[in-house]
Amino acid sequence: MAKKSVSAFDLAKRGQDENTATPSTVQNGMQALDAGAMLRARFTDEGMQIGPFLLKSDRLDVVGDPSYEQWLEIGARIARWDDALQWWIGDWAHYAYHTWGIGYEQIAERADFYTYGTIKNCASITSRIPASFRPQSLRSDRLNWNHYVVLAGMSENDLRYWLDRVVEENLSARALAKLVNPPALPEPMALTDRKNKRVFNRVWRALESGGGGLKREDVEHLERWVSELRKSLG
Numbered sequence: 114m115a116k117k118s119v120s121a122f123d124l125a126k127r128g129q130d131e132n133t134a135t136p137s138t139v140q141n142g143m144q145a146l147d148a149g150a151m152l153r154a155r156f157t158d159e160g161m162q163i164g165p166f167l168l169k170s171d172r173l174d175v176v177g178d179p180s181y182e183q184w185l186e187i188g189a190r191i192a193r194w195d196d197a198l199q200w201w202i203g204d205w206a207h208y209a210y211h212t213w214g215i216g217y218e219q220i221a222e223r224a225d226f227y228t229y230g231t232i233k234n235c236a237s238i239t240s241r242i243p244a245s246f247r248p249q250s251l252r253s254d255r256l257n258w259n260h261y262v263v264l265a266g267m268s269e270n271d272l273r274y275w276l277d278r279v280v281e282e283n284l285s286a287r288a289l290a291k292l293v294n295p296p297a298l299p300e301p302m303a304l305t306d307r308k309n310k311r312v313f314n315r316v317w318r319a320l321e322s323g324g325g326g327l328k329r330e331d332v333e334h335l336e337r338w339v340s341e342l343r344k345s346l347g
Contacts, residue, residue: 152186163187199258200247203239206232241265246272255279259286263293304345309338 152164160169165179166187179187209215217236221229238261246269248256256279263286264275279289312334319327 152183152190163190196248196257199235200239202227202231203235203237206236207240210236238262238265242272243269246276251276251280253280255283257286260284260289262286263290304338304341309334312338 152166154161154163156162157167160167162168162176164183164187165175165177166183167174167176173187206217206220209220210217215223217233218229220232221227238258242261242265244250247261248254253276256276260276260279264272267275275289275293278284278292284292312331316327316331316335319325319331
């Protein structure tokens with residue numbers, strides 16, 4: 114008799130003792146993951162079956178009674194797939210472009226499950242990151258897609274340098290972007306530029322009328338002007 118399929122949400126509501134995580138089961142689960150994959154995948158008409166888990170387009174069903182280690186493994190796989198999707202899309206599109214000369218707009222028209230923007234953005238990154246510099250090759254779980262968005266197009270030496278820093282310093286993609294592309298310093302302001310006088314008069318009039326029409330950008334402009342004026346005094 115076929116076992117009843119139950120959603121992961123329903124299973125979680127049962128609160129079964131055998132599925133309750135403890136420090137020992139967590140440790141055992143992580144050891145099992147380190148030892149290698151326990152579950153094999155196969156495709157069915159309903160979705161992708163991985164051991165006792167059936168992944169459908171809109172949910173994950175649990176068939177039978179998976180162990181805690183199996184539950185932990187499927188969670189780890191889903192996490193890897195979430196970050197891997199952009200790599201798959203990019204390499205998939207890049208292959209068609211170089212093999213059959215199909216442009217990204219044509220790919221979007223023929224395979225309408227991805228937009229042109231998604232295809233172009235993913236392919237523009239994957240085509241500029243050699244496989245040897247990707248997370249799996251480097252065996253690092255600190256690198257994600259957004260790090261590579263910042264670094265795409267760099268030389269291999271620069272890639273190696275920045276990826277090493279991300280891993281060693283545990284940098285977020287935002288922190289990495291600030292290091293790689295620091296904000297440009299404003300060009301020195303000409304002290305006698307007539308714009309300075311216009312802005313000053315505009316701020317003066319706003320103050321005389323109670324400050325209601327005062328604009329932040331005008332105040333910031335005058336702050337820069339005063340800063341440059343101080344520099345000119347040595």
